[in-house]
Amino acid sequence: MNIAWKEIKKNKVRFLILGSIVFLVSLLTFIISGLANGLSQDNAALIKDLPEGQFYMNKDADETYNLSRIEGDLQKEILIKQKDAAAFSIQMGFLNDKDEKQQSVAFVTSTDSKLFKNVKQGEIILDRSLKDKGINVGDTLTNNQFSGEFIVKGFVDQKKYSHAPVAYINMENYKEIYRVKEMQLVFIPGEDSSTEFTGLQSFSNKDFLNTIPSYNAEQMSLNMIVWFLVVISGMLFAIFFYMMNVQKIGLYGILKAIGIKTSTLFKMMWTQMLVITVIALIMSIALSQAFNMIAPEGMPFYLTFETTAQLSIVFLIIGFIGSTLSGIQIKKIEPLQAIQQGEA
Amino acid sequence: MTIFSLSEVRKTFTNGEVEEEILKGINLSLKEGEVTALVGASGSGKSTLLTIAAGLQPASNGQVIFEGHNMAAMSSEGVRKIRASKFGFVFQFAHLVPFLTVEEQLMLMLDVSESKLSKQEQKREVNRILTSVEMDHRKNAYPSSLSGGEKQRVAIARAIIHKPKILFADEPTASLDSKRSKDVMALIRDLTKTLNITTLMVTHDEEMLSYVDNVIKMSDGMVLQNGV
Ligand SMILES: Nc1ncnc2c1ncn2[C@@H]1O[C@H](COP(=O)(O)OP(=O)(O)OP(=O)(O)O)[C@@H](O)[C@H]1O
Ligand SMILES: [Mg+2]
Numbered sequence: 422m423n424i425a426w427k428e429i430k431k432n433k434v435r436f437l438i439l440g441s442i443v444f445l446v447s448l449l450t451f452i453i454s455g456l457a458n459g460l461s462q463d464n465a466a467l468i469k470d471l472p473e474g475q476f477y478m479n480k481d482a483d484e485t486y487n488l489s490r491i492e493g494d495l496q497k498e499i500l501i502k503q504k505d506a507a508a509f510s511i512q513m514g515f516l517n518d519k520d521e522k523q524q525s526v527a528f529v530t531s532t533d534s535k536l537f538k539n540v541k542q543g544e545i546i547l548d549r550s551l552k553d554k555g556i557n558v559g560d561t562l563t564n565n566q567f568s569g570e571f572i573v574k575g576f577v578d579q580k581k582y583s584h585a586p587v588a589y590i591n592m593e594n595y596k597e598i599y600r601v602k603e604m605q606l607v608f609i610p611g612e613d614s615s616t617e618f619t620g621l622q623s624f625s626n627k628d629f630l631n632t633i634p635s636y637n638a639e640q641m642s643l644n645m646i647v648w649f650l651v652v653i654s655g656m657l658f659a660i661f662f663y664m665m666n667v668q669k670i671g672l673y674g675i676l677k678a679i680g681i682k683t684s685t686l687f688k689m690m691w692t693q694m695l696v697i698t699v700i701a702l703i704m705s706i707a708l709s710q711a712f713n714m715i716a717p718e719g720m721p722f723y724l725t726f727e728t729t730a731q732l733s734i735v736f737l738i739i740g741f742i743g744s745t746l747s748g749i750q751i752k753k754i755e756p757l758q759a760i761q762q763g764e765a
Numbered sequence: 766m767t768i769f770s771l772s773e774v775r776k777t778f779t780n781g782e783v784e785e786e787i788l789k790g791i792n793l794s795l796k797e798g799e800v801t802a803l804v805g806a807s808g809s810g811k812s813t814l815l816t817i818a819a820g821l822q823p824a825s826n827g828q829v830i831f832e833g834h835n836m837a838a839m840s841s842e843g844v845r846k847i848r849a850s851k852f853g854f855v856f857q858f859a860h861l862v863p864f865l866t867v868e869e870q871l872m873l874m875l876d877v878s879e880s881k882l883s884k885q886e887q888k889r890e891v892n893r894i895l896t897s898v899e900m901d902h903r904k905n906a907y908p909s910s911l912s913g914g915e916k917q918r919v920a921i922a923r924a925i926i927h928k929p930k931i932l933f934a935d936e937p938t939a940s941l942d943s944k945r946s947k948d949v950m951a952l953i954r955d956l957t958k959t960l961n962i963t964t965l966m967v968t969h970d971e972e973m974l975s976y977v978d979n980v981i982k983m984s985d986g987m988v989l990q991n992g993v
Binding site for chain 1: 816848849856923
């Protein structure tokens with residue numbers, strides 16, 4: 422007989438309270454994690470969308486891509502050897518639209534590559550968020566350091582860098598604006614990380630992301646909140662089950678007296694934990710995914726099913742640990758305690 | 766025929782620094798199918814003796830022999846198995862499971878005793894027992910909606926549904942009025958006789974002694990008198 426389920430049915434309110442706490446905490450965790458991902462996407466989608474590979478910057482650059490200059494000859498050599506490799510540069514800057522309104526953008530330029538948009542001189546491709554700011558295909562944009570004009574050729578989805586929309590421009594135009602001859606970085610896609618070049622330091626995608634100022638700090642604090650919430654929910658489980666178990670000492674005693682195994686009592690508790698957590702998680706997953714779809718345009722919110730699934734599993738494990746820890750007292754209950762306690 | 770016996774059972778409780786011997790070498794035996802009453806002054810050790818006999822707490826010394834095996838030497842899992850399938854208990858309070866209906870209480874007990882009956886047969890058995898304690902009309906009720914006497918009758922039904930060899934009862938009628946007490950006593954006697962269950966029962970109530978086969982009188986942790 423499923424006494425775990427019978428108890429839930431009879432004590433709906435009690436379990437509903439526990440369930441709604443789990444629901445709220447997990448929902449909050451999903452939302453914060455969605456924001457963390459959203460912000461990281463907003464901060465570095467340009468880099469995050471690249472396939473796994475190796476980034477190279479100058480050893481003297483002190484792990485700051487902005488200071489890195491890749492020697493022209495070396496770059497040529499690498500690009501000849503590695504067919505898929507691309508040299509590229511990123512610089513924050515401004516574009517003026519036809520009303521002389523300034524838009525902050527991240528200028529990106531690269532050698533011929535499928536990984537980046539390549540445009541002709543005087544052309545520009547922008548992140549779609551600028552379209553919402555009133556810029557259209559065919560518009561002309563200017564830059565204070567640039568002698569010519571940019572004609573908007575099109576828009577791309579979700580290409581952000583350092584919380585600014587990306588603007589792909591031609592390498593010659595880039596060199597003029599920033600008065601440089603060299604590119605900052607070389608990217609070689611592929612799992613092989615062994616390739617070394619003299620004078621260059623290599624970074625995996627993740628390592629490179631962490632060299633981006635602000636990215637690291639931002640992600641660290643958000644992830645800390647997420648893990649705090651996970652730990653807190655584990656403690657909530659432990660405390661709640663502890664309180665319920667204390668109230669049920671008499672019941673457990675009597676069940677033990679009539680010969681129910683302690684392991685059966687644990688299974689009963691785990692079943693209840695599982696039922697409540699799964700229901701609460703299903704609801705908070707549904708709600709956070711709905712939020713994912715209806716989140717306002719300006720809010721960087723990005724929650725994948727993968728992240729949700731990972732967090733859900735963590736919640737289940739934490740719930741299991743919390744309830745088990747509080748359940749250890751069940752082991753100690755003597756049947757006699759209940760009988761001597763009186764009316765139950 | 767003796768089915769259950771205690772030999773030289775002692776129980777010592779330690780209260781802080783004071784060691785107190787509550788049971789001072791108890792010898793007794795129960796004959797199959799008979800109802801034995803345990804009487805004596807308050808504090809003489811009746812409940813302690815009963816719970817030791819029922820395998821709910823260990824003796825400090827001595828042997829508890831059931832069907833030829835010494836329970837005092839068994840593992841707690843071995844004792845649990847005996848409690849689940851061979852013993853039944855009724856206490857002063859019914860101690861029913863609050864979230865199960867009357868019917869479910871009995872079904873649970875059949876589950877615990879690993880009954881071989883099919884679900885259908887179990888239900889029929891439950892109905893039969895509930896009819897005999899006159900509780901069949903309340904089989905879907907929860908304990909909170911039952912009167913004290915009704916709860917006690919359900920507790921008795923639960924104690925015998927799995928056809929235990931021995932029924933232990935500690936003042937099963939103490940929470941009931943005198944009319945109800947007599948009904949419950951008569952019920953225990955009738956049921957145990959028809960099912961051939963051996964009964965050991967603690968009682969304070971002289972009136973109840975007319976329903977029993979043997980009386981064992983206890984005083985200060987010792988058996989004073991063993992007879993009718
Ligand atoms: N767990 C325990 N720890 C310490 N002393 C105990 C314990 N259980 C019982 N005692 C003591 O053992 C003595 C006998 O108790 P017991 O409950 O067996 O008496 P009783 O004959 O059932 O009395 P009553 O008729 O009042 O129920 C009492 O003095 C009691 O205080
Ligand atoms: Mg007593």
